[in-house]
Amino acid sequence: MSLLTRLAARQLLTQLRTTEWRALLLASWIAIALTTLLAVLGDRLERGLMRESASLLGADLVLSSSRPLTPERLQGLPLQGIQQTPVIQFPSMVGQGDNLMLVSVRALQAPYPLRGELVTEPAGTGIPAPGEVWVEPRVMTQLQLQPGAQLEFGYQPLTVSRELLASPDRGTGFRSFSPHILVNAADLDASGVLAPGSRANYRILFAGSSAAVRTLDQALRPTLASHERIHALQADQPLTGNALGNALSYLKLSALIALLLSALTIMLALRRFSLGQHTRSALLLNLGLRPGQLVRVYLYQLLLAWLLTASAGILTGFLLESAVYQWLAELLPQALPPAHWLRWLSGAALGLALLVLLGLPPILQLARIPVAHLLRGDAPPRDRTALLLQGASMILLAATLLAFLEAPLAALGLLAFLLLGGALFGWLAQGCLLLCARPLARHLLLGRLLLMRLRQQRQWHRLQAAVVVMLLTLLSVVWVSRTDLIEQWQAQFPSDTPNYFLINIQPWQKAELDTFFAERALDTELYPMIRGRLTQLNGNPIQPQLNAEQQDHNTLRRELNLSWRAERPAHNPLVAGDWWQPGDTDAISIEQDMARELGLELGDRLGFDIGGIAVEGVIRNIREVVWTSFQPNFYIIFNPEALQNAPSTWITSFHLPAEQRALSRDLLQQFPSLTLIDIDQVLTQLAGWLQRLGDSSALILALSLGCGLLLLGVTLLQALEQRRFESALLQTLGVSAEQARRLDLLEFLLIGLVCGGLASASAEGVLAMLHQWLLQIPPRLHGELWLLLPPLAAMVFVLIGWLIRRPLRLDQCYRLLRAG
Amino acid sequence: MSHLNREKPLIEAQDVAKSFNTQAGSVELFRNLDVRIMPGESLAIIGRSGAGKSTLLSLLAGLDTPTEGQILFDDQPLEQLDDAARADLRLQQISFIFQSFHLLPELDALDNVRLPLEIQGRKDADAQARHWLQQVGLGARLDHYPAQLSGGEQQRVAIARAFATEPKVLFADEPTGNLDDDTGQQIIEQLFDLNTNAGTTLILITHDIDLASRCQRRLHLQNGRLEEVPA
Known part of the structure; x- marks a missing residue:
């Protein structure tokens, strides 16, 4: 060495x-x-x-659409040297015995996938044979399936032949996280689960040499309809990765x-x-x-x-x-x-x-x-x-x-927030400290000295308070919201709030379904659903008449679900105008936020493109819609005469009490092609996400708290010499070591209590804002924060202060004073 | 101030001035100082606190530069040397003994003495260090750490460390200032004995008249002037 x-x-x-x-x-x-x-x-x-x-794409290029993609769609495209295969993906309830589960189904044709591979147990190649289904482990567990079991899939029972361990081409958004099952496209018709107008994602996967794929990509893009998207390897954002x-x-x-x-x-x-x-x-x-x-x-x-x-x-x-x-x-x-x-x-x-x-x-x-x-x-x-x-x-x-x-912007934003918040809490804490210390100064033996010290140490106190208050606030908010928020959000709903959505109802099933619900005394109402795009305002294209922010409005970027009705939906009160009378064929009703944000008023004439047919309507009234009511809700409702002949599917939602859950099973047995969405299951999944994300970030924040305590220790160290010198001087002037120690501890106790109090207040504020704006429910007080945080912070300060500050013996005092 | 000697001086200060800038303005410590220090001689600089003794010592050792005039070390103007050359000069030719010993607490006595020898790259560092610790009477306490030694013993380790590199000049800043009278006396004896044997030039700062009187020459720094004090 x-x-x-x-x-x-x-x-x-x-x-x-x-x-x-x-x-x-x-x-x-x-x-x-x-x-x-x-x-x-x-x-x-x-x-x-x-x-x-x-x-991940399962291909080099994917054409995705919310409407069926027919072979004609590809006519005229340069497909030389390109391999292709169609995929249909849709949500569906599958079951075994009394267990039902919402899954994402992929109906496949060979060859599949074009890139990557399906990993299954037992291992093998190809796709499920007709009559077979491959399911992910989550489905196996939840439905208690064994290999070889029968899975009910619409009218068609399928045999579980393999467990699907990994697969590309999972699709986008939340569906990519649902448990998946793979079936052969040949079983779709027999199952009856997918009828015309059903909500599904239709894809064609392409693969080939990079030159051929590039040519196809270039040829395909200009021909894209509004309901179509392209996912390409280089240009595209990762599909599944977004949420993660x-x-x-x-x-x-x-x-x-x-x-x-x-x-x-x-x-x-x-x-x-x-x-x-x-x-x-x-x-x-x-x-x-x-x-x-x-x-x-x-x-x-x-x-x-x-x-x-x-x-x-x-x-x-x-x-x-x-x-x-x-x-x-x-x-x-x-x-x-x-x-x-x-x-x-x-x-x-x-x-x-x-x-x-x-x-x-x-x-x-x-x-x-x-x-x-x-x-x-x-x-x-x-x-x-x-x-x-x-x-x-x-x-x-x-x-x-x-x-x-x-994520430099987000990081800089957070940094600015921490600095501003820290500065604010630092000043607040110092003000509170002086406020608390003044009455003490009058009554305590060394009170004036305490006040003087609070003034002397104000810079360190500000830093300490900023760090402790910010950390305790963040930790409390994450900890409380990881479980509390979803529970409270759910708890606010009346007990009869719908907990099932039923979609993809065909017009010819409507009467039979009404009877099914009536026989079981279930209060439901079916709404027709037609997909259309808002294109015109007062006879001219709508986009040029709007400002940039309005042009980017959610309702203009996609097809809307439209409906028609003779009467106003009971859960949609009117805020302007009146409901139409029979014969008002061109009257339409609009949702109030959409009207406000796009600057639309009563009497405005809106034009829609519904499957290539232009339909117009005049705004007759404006409705209030509570989107979280779990009722079918629509931005635009037409007069029946205007739309009742357009092709539609129907939708409804209803409440099934826990003891009647078996009904859902009867429903699917009688109507296998319907898609039943169990809202409780979806919310449970969402809550699971939030809780695990909350756990992970709470772990990181707990480690941050560890860092904060270290910082606290180091900041207390910075003024240690001064403290020791002061203490030595006091002791030589006749104050006992115990009194000197108590003075220090009182200082730590005060600052801890003030920090804990401030942290409780700010955590309460942040939670109230989350309640008010994110969940739109009345804020509530979290008494446990007020009870826990002040003593916790005080304990932390006293403990660290006690560990760092060791008592001085008189001979040490003398030496210190000589050296100083 | 002049010193009549036909030999060539080892250190020579010529018309040296030193002033400091403070918030209240410039403060001049001394001006027109001349001093010649011959090889092998011992010299004490005495004066009251704040007279500028330590500053003068810093200038003579090349640790600081004069505001005016120049310091020659072996005929070499110190201001012409860059930091590296001065560090080299200190390494090869100069040693210090301080009032507060300045030993490295994590090194034992032997390692403290061995350190400058190792920095010099001396192969016989260990043997030399042992030799000099024997010389100061600490042969039995080689593996003791500074905290395990008395003040007098610590200063002896510092003396051994100072002599071990066989410097041409030894600067000592109040070497007995932190010691009681008896121990201080022993340290003085040892310092002068070793100095005589090694033939080192010794320049020391002290308040102690007894200590100063042991030196061949004494210079009194007062009101910015340096005066020779007769024996």
């Missing part, structure tokens, strides 16, 4: 006994563990769901807080460390060490520290990743491949960047300390070089963090 490494190792060993180095090591350990966790998990998600998009990608970004943003706190802890720890190294550096320089060698000694010390924390951090990252993966596993469509081995090192790399970039400025400053410091106590020069170096390091560090987070 060279002299310099030996010196560095010895220095590190000695420093390990100091609080600032312990805080530094713990902070970089947490930062490395968290970064490893997110880098590895992110890579696995990307590799599994995003990067391998060729196999968002979840990952959310977790990464949670981690930003921990990383910032770690960085601040490391910076303050190094600052305190370097202040204590002036004499030592001057001595080593005096003994003949060159400045470059001195820099190397300190860098080696940091590298040794990094080696320690990187090993521990990677190991912890591995454990955390296993835990979070377990939580998310149930929600993942398929098992994820392992991460690239380099990703395991990204946490360590970020840790190295943190240590070196934060460590280099103070270290280089140490190398500039004059040897005369040993004689006269000269400090190192504080000049432009030092400031520039500090600035450059900060910029590099910020760039590194942003590069890691891969």
Whole structure:
């Protein structure tokens, strides 16, 4: 071992006994563990769901449509050298015995897929033979299926021949997360589950040489109808990854807080460390060490520290990743491949960047300390070089963090929010502290001293309060909302709120279905549903008449579900105009938000394209619609005379009490082609998502809290000498060690209580905003926060303060005062 | 101030001035100082607190630069040396002993003495360090850490460290300032014995008249002027 490494190792060993180095090591350990966790998990998600998009698409190019794609659709397209296969995907209820489950069905024709492969148990190739079905493990578990079991699929029972472990071409959006089953397209007709007008996604998968695919892509794009989309390999966003990608970004943003706190802890720890190294550096320089060698000694010390924390951090990252993966596993469509081995090192790399970039400025400053410091106590020069170096390091560090987070705008937004929120809470906390301390100052023996100290330490108090209040707020909000929000949202609905949607009802089934419901005394109302696009306003194309924001309105970018009725739906009160009378053939009713946002008024004439036929109507009234009522709701309702001859399917929703759930089974047996959507199941899935995401981010925030506590410790350290000196002076003036200690503890207790109180108030505020604006339900008070947070914060402050502040013996006081 | 000696001085300060900029304006510590220090001689700089003794020592050792005038070390103007050359000069030719010992706490006595020798790249670092610790009477306490040594013992380790590199000049800043009288006396004896044997030039700062009187020459720094004090 060279002299310099030996010196560095010895220095590190000695420093390990100091609080600032312990805080530094713990902070970089947490930062490395968290970064490893997110880098590895992110890579696995990307590799599994995003990067391998060729196999994810199941093809090189996909044409997707909400209407059937006939062979004529492809006429005139350059299909030479292109392989193609059609896929139909739709939601359906399948069952075995009394168990029913909503799944996403894919009806296939060979060859399938064109890219990637279907992984099944038992293994094999091809697609399910007619009469067979392949199901995902979630379906097996929930329906308690065994291989060879019969699965009821409309009129056609299918034999479960394989378990589907992984598959490409899962489709987009929420359907990609539903449990999937694969059937042969030949079974569709016999099952009767898909009738004309049923909601389904029709796709044609294409594959071929890149030149042929490019030519096809170019030829296809100009011919796209409004209900069609193209998903291509290079140009397209990953399909399934979006929701998971968002979840990952959310977790990464949670981690930003921990990383910032770690960085601040490391910076303050190094600052305190370097202040204590002036004499030592001057001595080593005096003994003949060159400045470059001195820099190397300190860098080696940091590298040794990094080696320690990187090993521990990677190991912890591995454990955390296993835990979070377990939580998310149930929600993942398929098992994820392992991460690239380099990703395991990204946490360590970020840790190295943190240590070196934060460590280099103070270290280089140490190398500039004059040897005369040993004689006269000269400090190192504080000049432009030092400031520039500090600035450059900060910029590099910020760039590194942003590069890691891969969402610079969101990260900068969060950073601004944290800084502003932190500043606000810092000031508030300080105001509250002084307010509380003033009456105490009058009554306590050392009260005036407490007040003076609160003023002296105000900068540190502001930082401590900002960190603690923000962290406790975030943690409380995440913790409460992970379970509470969905439950409360569900609880607000009346007990008879519909819990089933029934869609894809054909006109000829309507009468029979009405009878079915009437016989069972179920209160339902069927609504016709026709798909059409809003194209004209007052006789001219609508788009040019709107501003940019309106042009991007949700209702103009897609086909709308339209309906017709003679009477006003009971759950849609009118806010303007009146309902039509028989004979008002061109009268239409519009939903109030759509009318307001598009600037539409009573008397405006709207034109629609319904399957190529132009239909017009005049706005006769404006309706209020509560979209979360779980009733069939429509933006536009026509007069019956205008639309009743247009091809339509029907929709309804109804409430089935738990004891009548078996009815759903009767319904599907009698009407196998209908799609029954169990809202409870969908909400349970959504709640599962939120809870697991909440758990994962709560874990990250808990680690952030760990970083926050370290930072708290390091900030308390910064003023430790002053505290010790003050305490020594007090003790020599006749105050007992116990009284001096109580003064400190009182200060910590006060600031803890104030921080806890502020955190309760701000968490309550954020939760109230979530209730009011996101869920649109009345806010409620969370008493448990008020009971828990103030004592918790006070305990944390007192504990850390007690650990850092050791009592002084009288002889120590004397020595301290002499030295000071 | 002049010193009549036909030998060539090892250190020579010529018309040296030093001032500092403070918030209240420029403060001049001294002006027109001349001093010649011969090889092998011992010199004490005395004066009251704040007179500028430490600053003068820093200038003579090349740790600081004068506002005016120049310092020659072995005929070489120190201001012409860059930082690296000055560091090299300190490494090869200069040693210091400080009032507060300045030992590295994580190194034992032997390693503390061995450190500058290793920095010099000396192969005999270990043997030399042991030799010098024997010389100061700490042969039995080689593996003791500074915290396990008394103040006097720590200063002896510092003395061994200072002599071990065989410097041409030894600067000592109040070497007995942190020691009781008896221990201080022992340290002084040892310092002068070793200095005599090694033939090192010794420049020390002290308040202690007894200590100063042990030096061949004494210079009194007062009101910015340096005056020779007769024996």
